[in-house]
Amino acid sequence: MMLTMNLLKAPLQAGVTCTSAMKLGLVTILSFISFACQSTQPTQQTTQPEASPRLISEASWGAVNVETLEGHTGKVWSVALSPTEQKVASASQDRTIKLWDLATGEVLKTLTGHTDEVLAVAFSPDGNLLASTGKDQTIRLWNVDGEPIRTLTGHTKIARSLAFSSDGETLVSSSWDKTAKLWDVQTGAVKQTLTGHQGGIFATAISPDHQMVATVSKDKTIRLWDAETGKVLRTLTGHADSVRAVSFSPDGTMLATGSNDKTIKLWNPQTGALIETLTGHTSLVNSVAFSADYSTLASGGEDKTIRLWNLDSKTLIRTLNGHVEPVGSVTFGSAAMLVSGSADQTAKIWQP
Template sequence: MSHCINPNCPKPTDPLNAYNRICRQCGSQLLVQGRYQVVKLLGVGGFGKTYEALEKGTPKVLKVLVESNPKAIALFQQEAAVLQRLKHPGIPRVDPWGYFTYFANNSRTPIHCLVMEKIEGQNLEEWLHDRGNIPITENQAIDWLCQLAEILHQVHAQQYFHRDLKPSNIMLRAAIVRGSRTTEQLALIDFGSARAVSTTYLAKMAIGQKGTVIASKGYAPPEQENGKTMPQSDFYALGRTFVHLLTGRHPLDFYDPHTDRLEWRVAAPHISREMADFIDYLMARLPGQRPPNTEVLLQQLEDLKRANRHRKPVPMGLSPARGRRRKSPSVAGLRKIASPLMAASAIAAIAGVGLSEVKIYRYAIDRLHEYQQAAAEQVGRLGIDGGSTLEVTPVKAAIDRPQERAIATLATTDTPEEVTEDITLSNTLTGHAQDVRSLAISPDGQLLASGSFDGTIKIWNLQTGQPIRTLTSPNPGQIVSSVAISPDGRTLVSSSNSYGGTIQIWDLATGQLLASLSPGSSGAFVVAISPDGTLLASGSEKGSIKLWDLASGSLLQTLTGHVGTVYSVAFSPDGTTLASGSEDGSIKLWQLENTPSGGLNASIWRHLSGHVGKVFSVAFSPDGKHLASGGADKTVKLWNLETGKQTGTLLSHAGIVFSVAFSPDGETLASGSFTGRINLWDVDTGQRWETPEAHSRWVETVAFSPDGHTLASGSGDRTIKIWGVR
């Protein structure tokens, strides 16, 4: 396929352009500069678009600037100049002719373009995510630090510094096999923020003048956030990057605002004190306290590498018994004892070092699984039998710190009483390339719609699990954050909370796109359809809720009152009330009334407060008398809507509760959490069914079939699971 890069082309992906030199839709040249065939869109950023292009069959990356303001153009030209001067396998190559301007048909506005080498592989943020955010080893960290220091040496030697070093700007090239060795080569990308170092620039910084503020939160040093950047600023970002890689968590998870310190070491018990000291040295608060230049940095890394050759690896929270063997319970007893100890270690290791609702819990669960697996392997290697055991030593922090000791103790407490019901896994559906964010089941129970961060909607046969069709937005780069099916089963609505995201209305039977609605620059995070099929509600990241006429697509009313993202909206069964849950921790109930003129009037009826932190999901009971909500405080709460009072709190989740759903008979409540488990609750008694572990990552959405005998769940592990419920 040939892709048209004219920003005003009505259909840039016209399949009939495959063998054309001129776009059928707008008349623009498809062979850019007479040499580059644009084959697909790779991504959309704040200022431009990135494409894959072929030059005589060789894949290249084509960056196209869509903003025409002078500052954006200057940064774009600067990136081209930097890359043309740098020659290193860790830096994308740009040919002398790689920067140019392109004119679309009948346009006098130049489109600025930059063609560079396409580096095959993943960036480190993607790579870390795909391996479950398991931290890298110390040896790997030293190897990668050396590679990046060499790249920075080349950049700084050309009198530039990068200014935006972070995992997403570091590519891991496809492995190169040389003889019996496999080599991993890192590459530094995105030089749009690079700055030339000159005596004039440094003099301006010295007397207090500010430069352009370009800072990635969590990685940029204090001086850069204040508009003053030095070459040593790259070293600070390098240190923060390796905090992320060595812990599997974003650096800001460890920031303590009371001490202004990054308390990250407790989350990396597998690295040596010398390695941790070196990372802290890179992240010193003042530029003068960091390495003065790349030559010193490289020498210090050589010293660290040499010392590391003679050091035994630090175990990840496990140590063999101090004695060789001693009498103990059986291996089964050992594993029963080891599991809560390891859970306590994992939770204690992250206690008190950050407030991120997501990555803290992800780390704890990942570490728990790793330790359990490691313990089982160690048992097998040592040939432990009923007369021997392995001592599992909690992370030192859990012993030394009272707060973490307390949390470790809590980790072994009993869960709420469970009752056994018949829930079985019927099918696992695969096909999405990223998180499955939202699910909807048709009223006849035959079809399942799934929306994913990969930008697609898939329609499945719920009974067989077979995919029927895949729907893709005509606006490339938009994720799908929510899906809903109308009560008559004829219409599918999807939303995107990407920048400029739209609400799209589809014919469910044919997959035809019927209409696109524009909710605003921040898109729509969630959508819901009223029980009579006439109203559409959408919630945005700016705290507003919009009510639309579903048939005409006209906007009826905008509701304000939340502060922060509206994560969930739901209509009551009689359609007279809308519930919304938000980032601000509140739930609002809106009364919907028809006006004498045939319009709609919505006003706040009740405020429900009780969650500590974000409210991610709300759902009405089938009789409309109760509301369930799930939130970042790891609880499911039940509310009496007549009184507005909280009637119960369900506490067994070990992680954030992302989704809740009532069964059609109202007797069962399903909730999906960050731990990957689905909990099923008896609504009358509050008892929890004994349910199997559902997913390897967080459960983002759950949905019951109309007969209540099937439950579908979607997850960050990119799968959909279909459960039989009896």
Template sequence: MALLSDRQKEELHKSMLEYLHSNNFIEAFHALKEESGIEYTPDPKTKYAGLLEKKWTSVIRLQKKIMDLENRNASLQEELTLAPSRRAASQSDWIPRAPAAHVLTGHRSPITRVAFHPTYSVLASASEDATVKIWDWETGEFERTLKGHTRAVLDVDFDSKGLLLVSCSSDLFIKIWDTQNEWKNTKTFAGHDHSISSVRFVPGDQFIVSASRDRTIRMFDVASTHLVRTITGHLDWVRCVIPSEDGKLLASSSNDQTARIWDASNGEYKMELRGHENVVEVVAFAPIAAYGAIRELAGLPTNDRTKRPGSFVATGARDKTIKLWDTQTGQILKNLPGHDNWVRALAFHPSGKYLLSASDDKTIRVWELQTGRCMKTVDAHGHFVTSLAWGRQLVSAGRTTNGTGGVPDPSKSGDAEKLVNVIATGSVDQTVKVWLP
């Protein structure tokens, strides 16, 4: 800091003397006068009266101005990185930021799930109002309402080509809708004895897998609607079931506070993931692109180059935590605490660098997998955030990806260009939000 000149020192001392005298600090006034050797007679009419307070408040104002400018600078820098010329470079690492590009309104009850069409800019949303609504996520326009269920629709999923949409409901039915034929309800599956919480197409699209409050997981043949397999083992309501990217494994989560791994081909129980202290709401398989970051985070040997789908999963629970697991050993690799309420939805970033979560604390959080730290919190909705999905896209060899299942490995040729940067969230506030670069 620059040294004060004699004139500045004298001005400062006289201002301090005036301040001390005006506030009746007489002993301090005389002590400063004596030590500084300055002759000064207090006078409220001099320029020194109130000078100290003026300088002090102007410093605070300047500090506030500086902070405002720094914040403005940071937001401009962020805008710059998203400018069209820079967008291509930043595209692969894109993460959502407020505000959302579109707020989709029309449902009359909380949103339970959102799902992206694999090739078109079509988004499906399921709601407790017993309907599924179809939207164009690029324009934010509403397209149609699918009616047929008589109670809350709890999950929706497109097949790999986007020809069919599957939905499940508290009315004990699973329905298939033909996207090529005016979205007609072409098949209805009965078979569960209680609310059906989750339904997914198994890779290959020959089967669907569902989970229910009747404590079972069931597989159905899409063509014949026949029940192929009933998987039992959970001790309470099964909240979520998803297949691995190659369709060989299933992961499920339950009110019994566990997640489980199953062999999809025969329903055989393979591993129990125990560690949460409340209902496990959601489970998501990590994409192969994330394996390197997860191994580094967990301190696992880097010489292990396994690219087997289904090696790691993430779970989110009502104990407000997210956990990363090794599905081979059943070990917890990392706890990700930070949310202030139930964790309801998870989606891995296509690059494999991040994990996104949605919670009843009304936020989306972005976790850096390499370090396990929460690097961004987005205030997403005015009420609980119940669902989160990453845009889907077809990848080479006819495999599909979605926000919670397998996501393409950008290291493989041809996949990097096909990343779709769009996120949708659904909430108890009855809105769906679309987040775009």
């Protein structure tokens, strides 16, 4: 295991000059541009633009510190950040889950038990549980120290993703068996099995009020379900290929989806209306995540990049380069912190 750090510097967006950018008159953009318009001569120290510690903006991502967590011997398919932001969990092709100390970059524990690739991990809202799933079709629950608690079985094909409800009482899983399941965390019983997709389900998410479940599928659709009854509320169409990533905004008013068609779509989950289509990735989009303050969307792609999008203007803030293989997972912390996992066998911590 090795911890490495480097500093990235953001260029101006294509087609934006220093003069024209200064005329925009927006405080956050002025901060970003004034940084980007500094001398391009390399220096040993980089002055980062001032930014609110609470808000994530263009200014915040002018310069980025990157910590690399190395230790897996296979692709890192999924990463999760504990609610206290003290631990990172990573799920890997090597059939293990690693718990990392965020402050030191050291491996706290390697969790073993899965008999095939581990494709997803998720922390419970109180941080006391970790859930994992993968190609062995099982869901495993672990305590905060990484000790096994329970194994849930029921899916008949690869289990692909996991999400806890905000109250921690329900765990949602999705599978190539074309179903999603809602599990009672305390008992391990299945509350609901959601059926209707015509293809395997890549990912699932549950709304902040835990009343709605979203699933995205190889059948190119997004389905929104009533978490209590298991009934389909609406089906969203518009992607031209498989939909493989989904996330609710922290306030529940927006849904983001990522697709093999290289686009990200923003939806109103209450009406099903399409809000915006974001383009920029040059290959399929594997993961999407909202920042805690609902200002920024992160997306990780097969093109090896992470892209940060302004949710007010629906424009690209910047592209983060550093992974040398496809990015399979991205997740935000409560502040300006982003965690990513990649097929290059590493996880990275990005901070302005």
